[in-house]
Amino acid sequence: MNRPLDLYDIQGNICKGYGRFGFPKARYFFLEFHDYAGGRNFLQQLIPLITTAEPWTGRKQPDQSDKPAATTNIAFTYHGLCALGLPRRSLDGFPQEFKMGMKPRAAILGDNGPSSPQHWDPVWQGDTVHAWVSINGQTQETVEQRFADIEALMQSVQGSVSIRPGHKGPDGKMLPYQDASAVFENGKATPKEHFGFVDGIGNPYFEGCGNDPERLPGRGKLNRDGKWEPLATGEFILGHIDEAKEYPLAPEPHLLARNGTFMVYRKLHENVKTFNDYVDNMAKDFDGSRELLMAKFSGRWPDNGAPLVLAPDDKAKAELDQKMAELQKKAAEGDACAIGQLKALEEQWINFTYNDDKHGAKCPIGAHIRRTNTRGSLETEKGAFDRPGALVDRRRLMRRGLPYGGHDELTNDDSEQGIIFMCISASIERQFEFVQQQWVNYSNDFHLGNDRDVLIGANNGKLTDKHIVQVNPKEGKAPFFCTHMPRMVETRGGDYFFIPSITALDMIAQGIIDPT
Template sequence: MSNQRPLDLYDIQGNICKGYGRFGFPKARYFFLDFHQPQLAQEFLKKLIPRITTAERWGNSNHPDDNQKPDTTTNIAFTYAGLAALQLPQRSLDGFPMEFRMGMQARKSILGDDGASAPQHWDPVWQGESVHAWVSINAKNTEQLEQAYQQIELLISESQNGVSIRPGHKGPNGTTLPYQNASAVFENGKATAKEHFGFTDGIGNPFFAGSGNDVSRLPGRGKLTRDGKWQPLATGEFILGHVDEAKEYPLAPEPKLLSRNGTYMVYRKLHENVKTFNDYVDNIASDFNGSKELLMAKFAGRWPDNGAPLVLAPDDQAKAELDKKLAELKAQAEQGDDCAAAQLKALREKWIDFNYEDDKAGGKCPIGAHVRRTNTRGSLETQPDAFNSKGALVDRRRLLRRGLPYGGEDQVSDDHSEQGIIFMCLGASIERQFEFVQQQWVNYSNDFKLGNDKDVFLGNHSGKLTDKAIIQAEPGSNEAPFLCTHLPRFVETRGGDYFFIPSITALEMIAQGIVDPA
């Protein structure tokens, strides 16, 4: 990977390499377009392209100064139906993977979108024919967000009815909006990494070669090697036109310039049943040997308040000691103690830089915990030296997570109010990455030797006795495993689709109508 040519970050859309929330853009608006006349839609795209945010570095990639960043970011992606509406050649359209061509609704049985999550219950925007394009705006504040949205609205109005915004997003207090707002959860006027169940979220996005991120972010985010070190994941796991972990180029349509430096995006509006979750935890915690917070941590694999992994603090006593240590080091560091500052930094790195080598039985972090399911960190290698690398079974399943929480603005907050997460993930293969994780690791557990048990949060539970989760006991202890049964559905799908995020070069080709697979 060290010999790889640098990526052209100016050709790659910015949301592929940047999680905007981490860079100080806690407000977002997502809206969807319909194309009614190809030539007029192409003219609209020509006007929009100069506004598209690229992946170019903003000074120091970890802590860029505000004057190095734009006030807002804008990105665009297309469904298969949208590319067809723009009259891409059929040969190019046929080159896209089957799951992308089918779209999310047609894959509902694979994704577990049944019952309350079935497509017929999704927001009105997803009913009828497929949307054609997704546009996102991220901003530092609401005023900047609104201003950028109005500017794009003006471009749409100038398209002479060639483009329109598809309305139909359920908003707060029974409203229906033409867009989906999203925002970091604010506490005391400051943006946090929390979501509406109360967990710190968005920890540990993958690190891939050429992303432009600082190398200090690599440990815990890359791929785990045989000697326990971390290396960047192959670029082709996340960006088309580059070699992936199999030393191959991901499946992509022709011509190469159409797909190169682009990727696929999964967009899902996930509604959180906050009251159901809180009631269930309160009820089960009364029988659990530990605090309510520990029980929640066992579900997630991380403590809800600060995201500390259970392998670092597996019980209430260890968490109290960790919190005390953090507070002491922080106080000393604020007084100018450089040694304490270094120790604090090293301790916080353990939030990411860890594995399950010393917790194979799940006594600290349950084997079925959410973070352990979705990033197994080499723990699926149950036989010594079974694969070329410890993480061979997860390196090809990693997901770049994007998006923000939404809602929480209703006058009354319960299961019927609007709150949840706008989940977006990026990868070079929707089927191999997102769909595999959703089907095999979220809604099934055979790889973890847990049979049909599902992810506590995302599983399509129905409240039956067999809808359960096992919290393993520490080997050698007198404790018995703790069973959580009759799990209800805590998260419901409210809409979504599969999108293609083209490069700037490909956007120009689409806008000019010069895509030629020959």
């Protein structure tokens, strides 16, 4: 039995996806430290504003706090830790990919062509992004107020810390920050992104994360009996045992790493016109609706995120929608049986496998969600491993972030819209980089050759840039080939960051990191 995590020592964005907690607005900005003393002084003043992973109840309790109007978190690049004067021995203990940063890893990540680092926003040119600061707010006004508070702290250290400008915004304007926001419809925040898909479904559940245990099924690791267990804490937080029963690679001293983790930040521009034109063109010859073809790209239906294994075609989706509507109506009237049935049905949005879809007739083998979380489908021989998901349990990613842009009346490829993709993991190389290189931009594990992910793969519009929509071999139909796939998403910047614990952040601010 693992000891409970100290959620008051862990930064809140590690355990909480703020969007789900009612924070639809965000601002991300990046700092440069110009001298040790001023940078550390700034951090000491910022620490009281840092949001921890402590539980929120919405009302004051003796051991719990109210949900804040805005959250604040901070993380550092390797160059930022150098600029704050961490000892060489501590710096040398960080993993190599973190020390290199994202730009030198471009070939691994598929950041080529229009995604090459030379095309990234100006803020990412050079090595002077030292820290990432995030503000998530319940409203835009609360974000603006917290940003003003942090600007005041920066002014108090007399030029020792500055905000790095150079984020491309609407109409080609360059901004000193990157704003992000949930996509709103009829004045309400939605979980959608700019291609029209419901996004952010099913983040991992790990030991001690503080989330409701009812959220576990489908989010943890799958056992032979079909039940789910929490993933090991060390898959996402340093200083704790991981799925290999080991401690993740981390720097010295122990307190610098413990309860911290690594974060990947990527600004991903969505070519909305290219996407819509390609779907329209392919749908002309596809045996099914446009929405079904989109679902065959993603693995989920765009309107509500229902997985294809639950509703694999238009008829099944219509039946599912009708069943959901009936249960929702009865549940609203207080029917206890309907409430239970509705809850059980909604759980299948997350709690599913591909055991009955080995050939991809329901959800294509190369679909986005099947690539990034294989749910045990890579076990080609039953019983080959201790658990069916053994090959994916150490590749899981804790996704964070929000959409950005999309405010133009006419959204096209040239307008500014996309996703601020952030993911948290104890190993950037073993988790994010492996998934990006081997499962998003390569398909050997899926026996699909060089096929790339339809939505986020580094496709170039060639004949060989394809996606196969498989069919049931017993039906005698031919699979549907989507060829000449264009690049739907382009990288516009990013880097690798270390998110320290509150203890470590205080040690950095005081300059008392001692690796001996």
